[in-house]
Amino acid sequence: MATIRDVAKLAGVSVATVSRVLNGSSKVSQQSREAVLKAQHELDFHLNASARTLARKDSEIIGVTVSDLSDPYFGCMVKACENAARRLSCSLIVCQGFHEEQREIVAIDTLLTHHCRGLIVHALTIPDDRMADYLRRVPSMVLINREVPGFEDRCVNIDNEKGEYLAVCQLIAAGHRHIAYIGSRHSILDAKERLTGYRRAMQEHGLSCPPQLMVADEPSLEGGIRAARELLARGVYFSAVAVYNDTMAAGSMSVFNSRGLQIPADISMVGFDDLLLARCLNPQLSTITNPVEEMGEAAVQLSNSLYLKQPAPYTLPNFDVRFVPRATIAAPAAQPWTDKLSPRPQKAAGESRAAAAFRRAQQELSGR
Amino acid sequence: MATIRDVAKLAGVSVATVSRVLNGSSKVSQQSREAVLKAQHELDFHLNASARTLARKDSEIIGVTVSDLSDPYFGCMVKACENAARRLSCSLIVCQGFHEEQREIVAIDTLLTHHCRGLIVHALTIPDDRMADYLRRVPSMVLINREVPGFEDRCVNIDNEKGEYLAVCQLIAAGHRHIAYIGSRHSILDAKERLTGYRRAMQEHGLSCPPQLMVADEPSLEGGIRAARELLARGVYFSAVAVYNDTMAAGSMSVFNSRGLQIPADISMVGFDDLLLARCLNPQLSTITNPVEEMGEAAVQLSNSLYLKQPAPYTLPNFDVRFVPRATIAAPAAQPWTDKLSPRPQKAAGESRAAAAFRRAQQELSGR
DNA sequence: TTGAAAGCGCTAACAC
DNA sequence: GTGTTAGCGCTTTCAA
Numbered sequence: 154m155a156t157i158r159d160v161a162k163l164a165g166v167s168v169a170t171v172s173r174v175l176n177g178s179s180k181v182s183q184q185s186r187e188a189v190l191k192a193q194h195e196l197d198f199h200l201n202a203s204a205r206t207l208a209r210k211d212s213e214i215i216g217v218t219v220s221d222l223s224d225p226y227f228g229c230m231v232k233a234c235e236n237a238a239r240r241l242s243c244s245l246i247v248c249q250g251f252h253e254e255q256r257e258i259v260a261i262d263t264l265l266t267h268h269c270r271g272l273i274v275h276a277l278t279i280p281d282d283r284m285a286d287y288l289r290r291v292p293s294m295v296l297i298n299r300e301v302p303g304f305e306d307r308c309v310n311i312d313n314e315k316g317e318y319l320a321v322c323q324l325i326a327a328g329h330r331h332i333a334y335i336g337s338r339h340s341i342l343d344a345k346e347r348l349t350g351y352r353r354a355m356q357e358h359g360l361s362c363p364p365q366l367m368v369a370d371e372p373s374l375e376g377g378i379r380a381a382r383e384l385l386a387r388g389v390y391f392s393a394v395a396v397y398n399d400t401m402a403a404g405s406m407s408v409f410n411s412r413g414l415q416i417p418a419d420i421s422m423v424g425f426d427d428l429l430l431a432r433c434l435n436p437q438l439s440t441i442t443n444p445v446e447e448m449g450e451a452a453v454q455l456s457n458s459l460y461l462k463q464p465a466p467y468t469l470p471n472f473d474v475r476f477v478p479r480a481t482i483a484a485p486a487a488q489p490w491t492d493k494l495s496p497r498p499q500k501a502a503g504e505s506r507a508a509a510a511f512r513r514a515q516q517e518l519s520g521r
Numbered sequence: 522m523a524t525i526r527d528v529a530k531l532a533g534v535s536v537a538t539v540s541r542v543l544n545g546s547s548k549v550s551q552q553s554r555e556a557v558l559k560a561q562h563e564l565d566f567h568l569n570a571s572a573r574t575l576a577r578k579d580s581e582i583i584g585v586t587v588s589d590l591s592d593p594y595f596g597c598m599v600k601a602c603e604n605a606a607r608r609l610s611c612s613l614i615v616c617q618g619f620h621e622e623q624r625e626i627v628a629i630d631t632l633l634t635h636h637c638r639g640l641i642v643h644a645l646t647i648p649d650d651r652m653a654d655y656l657r658r659v660p661s662m663v664l665i666n667r668e669v670p671g672f673e674d675r676c677v678n679i680d681n682e683k684g685e686y687l688a689v690c691q692l693i694a695a696g697h698r699h700i701a702y703i704g705s706r707h708s709i710l711d712a713k714e715r716l717t718g719y720r721r722a723m724q725e726h727g728l729s730c731p732p733q734l735m736v737a738d739e740p741s742l743e744g745g746i747r748a749a750r751e752l753l754a755r756g757v758y759f760s761a762v763a764v765y766n767d768t769m770a771a772g773s774m775s776v777f778n779s780r781g782l783q784i785p786a787d788i789s790m791v792g793f794d795d796l797l798l799a800r801c802l803n804p805q806l807s808t809i810t811n812p813v814e815e816m817g818e819a820a821v822q823l824s825n826s827l828y829l830k831q832p833a834p835y836t837l838p839n840f841d842v843r844f845v846p847r848a849t850i851a852a853p854a855a856q857p858w859t860d861k862l863s864p865r866p867q868k869a870a871g872e873s874r875a876a877a878a879f880r881r882a883q884q885e886l887s888g889r
Numbered sequence: 890t891t892g893a894a895a896g897c898g899c900t901a902a903c904a905c
Numbered sequence: 906g907t908g909t910t911a912g913c914g915c916t917t918t919c920a921a
Binding site: 156158168172200205206207491 | 909913914916917
């Protein structure tokens with residue numbers, strides 16, 4: 154591998170001059186500049202990032218941890234981070250934590266080792282006090298999708314409660330009164346806030362949140378499938394479901410569909426995140442926007458600003474959560490499929506198609 | 522920021538000993554080890570990756586370029602790369618090329634600057650000769666989803682032609698004879714190979730590939746939507762569509778659905794890639810597996826093996842492409858919606874629901 | 890406008 | 906087992 158010395162020798166100048174040319178310094182004669190560029194080309198020379206980092210004490214690397222890159226939510230986030238990093242002439246290092254404390258710690262330590270210029274951390278299983286430790290020690294660390302007390306100004310987050318509140322209000326406005334909630338089983342901020350939003354919307358409209366209508370599972374397609382099955386198995390009436398995120402909603406919809414339950418005629422649904430996926434579902438999923446890309450951008454900006462100790466630090470924008478009307482919300486059927494608000498309904502004479510489908514699903518899924 | 526010197530001083534040993542402890546060398550007394558670890562903890566010290574890289578002349582960084590991280594296909598790929606990198610105690614740098622030559626070049630140059638231990642490059646717009654240049658100069662560079670003549674053993678790829686061939690054979694086996702093809706507009710290897718697979722399947726079964734039944738667009742949801750509209754606008758009969766990838770298929774399905782055309786009753790469909798998305802669609806999309814994660818893994822392995830100049834270099838596995846039967850393929854309707862195999866059919870007396878839907882779609886979309 | 894040279898923080902001989 | 910020390914490739918003073 155050629156070094157700056159080789160280039161200097163070939164160009165007939167000193168290493169300092171080569172460095173100047175390669176860093177765009179103006180104080181170089183046209184002649185030297187050309188000679189250096191020519192030599193660089195001939196030797197196919199690239200400055201060594203590590204050596205430069207060492208000399209400058211500034212790494213030009215932004216580090217980001219997410220839980221799982223195959224999740225489109227994080228894909229979008231990291232996409233935005235990479236774009237923002239590039240604009241700062243930085244490279245992006247990504248680590249995955251997979252919702253496991255040990256891996257999240259390894260991920261953060263990896264970034265620390267690289268003495269990153271900015272750190273965007275999505276780590277949900279590390280306890281608050283440990284996170285606070287990190288935040289105290291690493292001034293440019295920024296958290297995403299999480300809030301640690303005392304460091305609110307370094308946490309990039311949306312108003313999850315408001316989002317879910319909006320979602321449930323839409324269901325209520327459509328006439329629903331028996332609204333189930335499929336949540337995330339992770340005890341993380343998003344999950345809690347969204348659940349609170351659901352509860353608040355229900356309560357403000359004088360509706361109850363019976364525990365039989367609330368289930369929680371992994372925030373994945375499979376989790377959504379299990380949750381929907383569980384809900385049906387309980388046999389309690391509901392005409393609508395608010396779901397933690399679009400991915401779980403997709404899983405749930407596939408269960409309802411395959412059981413002959415029509416969306417939105419029999420069951421209305423609302424998701425959260427507004428992934429591309431939401432527009433691919435049939436019917437297209439009504440959901441809540443989640444400005445992941447803006448958040449990724451903002452996180453990088455904030456982190457960089459903290460790193461530079463700017464006198465007027467970057468201020469986080471207000472992230473917008475909005476309801477996106479699509480095709481999964483309709484008025485509830487005039488006739489509920491059961492008038493029982495408790496499990497185990499029996500077959501009734503002259504039951505409707507939907508009622509029959511519900512009953513069959515409940516019977517099969519409850520393991521009888 | 523604390524350095525190894527500070528730790529040495531605090532622990533009352535030399536920097537060499539600190540280095541030994543921190544790198545797990547066995548030749549250290551228990552006493553020294555403990556002192557060092559204690560000092561490290563007190564100072565919250567982390568080895569500086571750049572300094573280590575410089576001293577060792579080995580960067581412990583794997584670099585990967587993809588076109589767009591928000592595309593779940595690449596998300597899966599990078600996920601696998603990160604996992605593989607971690608197993609080699611390496612960090613992962615990701616750059617995006619966005620199918621633009623200039624950005625792809627910047628991405629590769631960025632990786633070169635970091636003197637990566639391994640380079641996994643997905644760059645489709647840089648011409649072959651330039652890619653060959655890179656490959657010659659950087660022995661550990663590995664290409665993904667592309668083949669450059671003379672470097673086949675450093676290109677990680679699946680048999681796209683076979684995959685698409687399998688897909689189309691399934692449609693033919695179901696009884697289809699008028700099979701449209703929605704392709705990618707990018708003139709890249711995958712696109713060409715898959716198209717070839719379609720052609721070969723048709724020809725081997727004595728079927729023609731009329732140009733009116735072939736459209737191409739961006740390999741995105743929007744591209745799929747436009748392509749399906751274009752196809753309908755042409756008004757030529759088809760009972761099935763083979764699509765370049767699942768994402769485009771999702772877009773196409775949404776168009777057919779919204780036009781009252783039923784899948785698979787009116788139109789059978791088959792995708793490619795077997796993304797999570799395929800299982801979220803309604804009906805679930807029959808498709809072809811694309812072992813992206815295995816490919817990502819293999820690419821990292823291969824790159825690392827090339828880097829180490831191993832005597833017995835890593836050999837690429839045979840990536841499996843398989844047809845995944847789901848719910849979007851059925852026999853064609855007994856009655857085609859038109860007997861005209863050319864555009865602009867007129868309303869016929871007593872036309873079927875499907876025929877009416879097709880006709881309306883064609884008329885509206887062809888801009889009349 | 891240029892060059893010499895002192896580090897940046899670490900590793901890895903080498904000597905003890 | 907341990908310490909000393911010469912680099913690794915680059916940037917950046919400081920002098921010229």
